[in-house]
Amino acid sequence: MTLELISSDRCPFVQRSIITLEHKSVPYTITYIDPYDPPEWFSALSPLGKVPVLKIDDREVLFESAVINEYLDEITPGSMHPADPLEKAKNRAWIEFGAGSLGNTFNIMAVESEAEYNKVKQALRDALERLEGVCSDGPYFNGEHFSLIDTSYAPLFIRLSLLQEMTGLSVMEGLPKVTRWQASLLALPEVQKSRAPNLQTRFVELMQQKKAWGLSLLKPEYLP
Ligand SMILES: N[C@@H](CCC(=O)N[C@@H](CS)C(=O)NCC(=O)O)C(=O)O
Incomplete structure (x- = not known):
């Protein structure tokens, strides 16, 4: 195949x-x-x-x-979903929930005003607070087992960590479970490998192209 x-x-x-x-x-x-x-x-x-x-x-x-x-x-050995039908269905629902936040990591680099920026930032924070209420104590969403839901949220955590590094965005304070989950995912080789090496540059390009308000937050070392 x-x-x-x-x-x-x-x-x-x-x-x-x-x-x-x-x-x-x-x-x-x-x-x-x-x-x-x-x-x-x-x-x-x-x-x-x-x-x-x-x-x-x-x-x-x-x-x-x-x-x-x-x-x-x-089509491959081993399942990356919980075996229990209800747990599996809940994972699928939370995977769908994560799509909105992925969209918001784009929006936060695209919106043109401070008011819109703060609205998107609040939406990200609200989503993370909800996740704090449903994710395990770690290392992954379901506990010990790395699952499809983890593959779905890893790109979000990569973006939140990059935006924190580049613009000081902080949306994780006081969320210990989500913070632990993020750290566990970012440490995985498959997660690191999925990230384009030029992602920072591509983010700056996007912000420039959109004339984004977020450009004003960009730390000097990332300025083009
Ligand atoms: N629900 C889709 C979303 C995929 C998506 O939004 N892809 C974007 C790039 S990140 C795209 O191809 N956009 C092109 C377009 O909207 O015309 C999925 O999970 O695969």
Whole structure:
């Protein structure tokens, strides 16, 4: 079987699938495109016009990161979901919940006013407070077992940590469980490997392109 992941180097949803592929040691190739200026073949391939898309044997196409991840998990040994149906359903629901915060890590680098920035920051904080109420004492969301839900939140924690480093964004105070969860995920090789090496530069490019208010918070060492 051949697997090709159609990707963009700035996309957190793509990272979810890379982490699963790496964690399960599945061989794959990766093809980068710009989903906002896609080649024609991509528009024909992708029903929603979004990355990631997984091509299987150059024949079948899967889209939606959560669906791609479940497929990858099911075709490889060992399950990355809780066995209990209710726990599994709850994990799926919280995976969906995380998509909004991933979008907000983009929004916080794109909005043009301080008021909008503070609104997005508050939405991120509210989401993290909710997660504090449902995640385990660590190291991962479900406890000892690294699960698909962890692959879904790792890209969020990468972005929050980068934004903290680059702009001083702080949304984690007083949230010990989420802070521990973030540290456990950031320490994993598959999580580090999923991150494009030029992510900081790409964030600055995005903020410049959007004339984002967040640029005013950028520490001097990150200024272009
Ligand atoms: N729900 C989708 C979201 C994927 C997504 O939003 N991808 C963005 C890049 S990070 C994209 O391809 N956007 C292109 C567009 O909206 O035209 C998933 O989980 O796979």
